[in-house]
Amino acid sequence: MVKYILFSRDILMINIGILTISDKGSQGQRYDRSGEVIREGLSRIESTIIKYEVIPDEQAVIAGRLAEWADGGGVDVIITAGGTGLSQRDVTPEATLSVVDKTAPGFAEAMRLKSLEKTPMAMLSRATAGVRKQCLIINLPGSPKAVGECLEVVLPTIPHAVEIIKGEVTEHTLQDAGIGKGNAN
Numbered sequence: 001m002v003k004y005i006l007f008s009r010d011i012l013m014i015n016i017g018i019l020t021i022s023d024k025g026s027q028g029q030r031y032d033r034s035g036e037v038i039r040e041g042l043s044r045i046e047s048t049i050i051k052y053e054v055i056p057d058e059q060a061v062i063a064g065r066l067a068e069w070a071d072g073g074g075v076d077v078i079i080t081a082g083g084t085g086l087s088q089r090d091v092t093p094e095a096t097l098s099v100v101d102k103t104a105p106g107f108a109e110a111m112r113l114k115s116l117e118k119t120p121m122a123m124l125s126r127a128t129a130g131v132r133k134q135c136l137i138i139n140l141p142g143s144p145k146a147v148g149e150c151l152e153v154v155l156p157t158i159p160h161a162v163e164i165i166k167g168e169v170t171e172h173t174l175q176d177a178g179i180g181k182g183n184a185n
Contacts, residue, residue, distance in 0.1 A: 014162050016042055017051035017075040021062055021083035021092050025054040033144040034081035041151040045159055051075055057083050062095035070135035076162045082142030084127040092139050093128045100130030107138050111150040134165050
């Protein structure tokens with residue numbers, strides 16, 4: 001028996017929060033080019049940026065802002081930029097993991113896999129992703145170039161992920177998963 005997908009075919013407008021993590025950026029010493037790259041990339045999907053902030057590399061501050069935005073109910077996706085490397089100040093993954101209800105490792109795996117085609121330095125990324133309540137949180141690197149490359153990888157999946165998180169998609173056919181022609185009995 002074929003199970004049919006229960007998609008809402010209405011256009012899904014996704015509310016986005018962009019959170020750039022940068023000590024210098026938060027002090028006004030560096031322009032947030034990464035946030036700008038995220039804005040440009042998001043123009044390719046039906047989305048509205050409803051929150052934007054540049055904050056320092058402080059785990060408690062990052063975790064607090066992620067929880068605040070996710071718990072407020074208005075933000076569907078939070079995309080962070082920065083703080084995913086190996087330095088002592090890079091604590092975005094720890095902050096993210098401290099607030100999510102469940103992880104979504106495929107986002108970070110896909111970003112690293114694609115980035116490894118360009119540079120072996122991609123394996124130094126500790127970016128993560130997860131869901132808090134009904135909000136998807138995705139960490140991107142801090143470099144504008146890497147932000148663009150990684151966003152390109154995850155962007156096509158964001159609308160569907162939001163539909164799943166909101167409970168708008170509950171069943172899938174094999175064809176939806178790209179397997180077969182969906183003619184199974």
